[in-house]
Amino acid sequence: MNKHFTSRLTIIAAALMTVYGQAQAEDDEVRQYSKPDSSISIGVGGTQGDREQMGKYDGVTGDDTHALVDVDIRKRDDTTGTWLKFSTHNLDYENRELKAEYEQQGNWGVSLEYNQTPSRNPNAIKTGVWGVGSNTLTYGGIGTTTATAQAALNPATGDVHLSTRRDTTTLSIVKHLMPNLSFNFSFKNEDKTGSRAWGRGVNPEFAAEPINWNIRQIDGILNYADKVLQLSGGFSGSWFSNANSFVDTIGGSQLNQTASTTNAAGHTFISLPLDNQAYQLFLDGGYNFSKTTRGTFKASYTHGTQNASLSPITNALLNSGARGTNGFIPFSGAQEGLDGEVNTKLMEIGLSARPISKLSLVANLRYQDREDKTPMRAFGRYWTYRCSTTGTTTYYLGSLPTSANCASGTANTISASPTEIDNNPRDFKNLAGKLEATYQLPEGYNLTAGYNYDKRERGFEIDPTAGEYLGVVKMRGKTEEDTWRLQLSKAVSETVSGSISYLHSKRDGSTWHVAEGAADADHPINFVNPAPYADRKRNQWRVMLDWAPTDALSLQLNMEHAKDEYGAGKSGLHDGKTQLVSLDGFYNISPDWQLNGWLSHDTNESHTIGYTYDTRTTTPINWACTSAPGATISAGCTTDLIWDANLKDVGNSIGLGLKGNATAKLKLGGNVQWTRNKSEYPIASNVPTYYSGTLAVPTSLSKQGLPDITTTLTRLALYGEYALDKNSDIRVDLVHERWKSDDWTFMEWNAAGTSLVPFTYMDGTTVTANQDQSATFLGVRYIYKFQ
Structure with missing residues (x-):
């Protein structure tokens, strides 16, 4: 949908005159630029019905009542040229926003902003898995091979409501150092908490990923601008930290666990995103060669690292006597950290010109080089064998199994030595260019012709001994597109x-x-x-x-x-x-x-x-x-x-x-x-x-x-x-929504194929989607406007 905006040239001109201190028109519309209205809105709103799908990102999923509080205050001190602005939106809802600003025009300014963003899983989940929301999930036991048996050990009777919440706070400061030079600084802190749907095992069992992340970002930018040259450069840094480095899943079906005297607890450990950080230096600019010719450029260098220790998951594996997912387990001498390092260089130049009155030209060239300097190392190993001629592959720790480890009494050896698991550093390069020309033809026609070029080069894993590609589908190192x-x-x-x-x-x-x-x-x-x-x-x-x-x-x-x-x-x-x-x-x-x-x-x-x-x-x-x-x-x-x-x-x-x-x-x-x-x-x-x-x-x-x-x-x-009068209004809002779907990816078909039934995991957890939802909202609010 396109939004349509109408504006008057007189308003724009008056706004520009206000910035440069010129005389102002006296009509009410123009006055808003110097003495804008403030408003406070207070009321109550109620929702009735089901809107799990429609309310995923505002937090209102069913019958609910909230206060309706919105504030928009804008005050200007004419003697000092300072502005005070404060606004809130959805203050009593989960997607609330608040912002405060204080600035002196042409000198300095500071703002503080807070945003909260929910994300709710719209499906109803019943499970017997314990510990949802933590980094330890416990299943019904070890040794069961069917969904029925698994569910009997740990019945799916508990309701689980999965959701995450993102809280973002941003501090921004601007200072004009001289007429053509200014400095901008911002600090953003973002916390994300909650849990979201996950899974584990070749035989699918329910799991929930615990979310407890923090992201911090700092930006410092120096801006210079005059009639000919414009420059913007500075520093940007970001830091990601995760309070949980892995999830320990205990118990479950025999198909997902190895039940033996050395693995009685039935642990399977699943890694989570690890702490990382990145730092960037950048410089952007533009130069006006003439009234009809302008050049631009961009350059940046980003240094990203991931050196968080693997000791927490390694120690947990070794102490529990457990195996990792797909048989992975650290071995003596394995690396304790990735020592990940990725360096990215970006350069771009552009030119726009009008060499003659009827011809316009635009050209730019962009090059990106992402160099992965992470060392290739082995982090674990496993043995592989088959227990029968059906092709079923089994993983085993330590050494090749005896016949007792196979139901058929025979272990069909695939490899006489363990397979080592290592990381795969990958480089990436991209060269892209654009050339475009527009010519004004007679009778008001414009003809534009353009050419774009894009080349991408990528690294991929190669066996250093055999020189062979070790991926899961065929690969090529370079693609070019015209x-x-x-x-x-x-x-x-x-x-x-x-x-x-x-x-x-x-x-x-x-x-x-x-x-x-x-x-x-x-x-x-x-x-x-x-x-x-x-x-x-x-x-x-x-x-x-x-x-x-x-x-x-x-x-x-x-x-x-x-x-x-x-x-x-x-x-x-x-x-x-x-x-x-x-x-x-x-x-x-x-x-x-x-x-x-x-x-x-x-x-x-x-x-x-x-x-x-x-x-x-x-x-x-x-x-x-x-x-x-x-x-x-x-x-x-x-x-x-x-x-x-x-x-x-x-x-x-x-x-x-x-x-x-x-x-x-x-x-x-x-x-x-x-x-x-x-x-x-x-x-x-x-x-x-x-x-x-x-x-x-x-x-x-x-x-x-x-x-x-x-x-x-x-x-x-x-x-x-x-x-009600010049300064106050009463507003009533009525909203009705209906969402209907027969999306079978949320559910599963019954044996007869005639209707959808809740999806059932191997451990007995069920997932049910409400596929016909409708809700009605009624809100009444009082609005007071003032200057």
């Missing part, structure tokens, strides 16, 4: 203007490196087409039209169409398409009444293919077949297995608003908004189905799509404001 743009625009008349533009982009890059080394070139993961690095062609059209047939009516039309085609690959994204049509309008019905509205339609489509097997090779095994319960490696795995998905997302939005003066003292207004989004998942596949111990492999692709998801939001807002 974009050509052509636009024709014209002010057809005083009432009509518009433009049409076309963009063509082409991306390719360096030679691909196959994952796990050249010996595994036929592995299914090397047929994946990773979208961020794949070859791509993009064609995009855009049409814009602005029409104001009368002084009272204005319309804006925007149409966009883009299509992407990716380099062929057996797996991954093949092509995509997006379309957008939007129309905004504004109409002055009369001097007292205004009408505005908008509508939009957007479509996003993507064609993705999944592929897991190639008949040219019998190894590695087909993952899809071996994951079927009771299936052997060879059963049904002689056919290429394919998923072919044509995903589609369609959005429609309509809005209409009306406001005006019903009488000299009564103002009325309202708007209605309706938004509908539909996601479609048509999928065709020949992936085997498994019934009663038998694999059935289709001979051709058949429809196996997922159900559509449709989400609708309707909102009606009405208000009335009555002037």
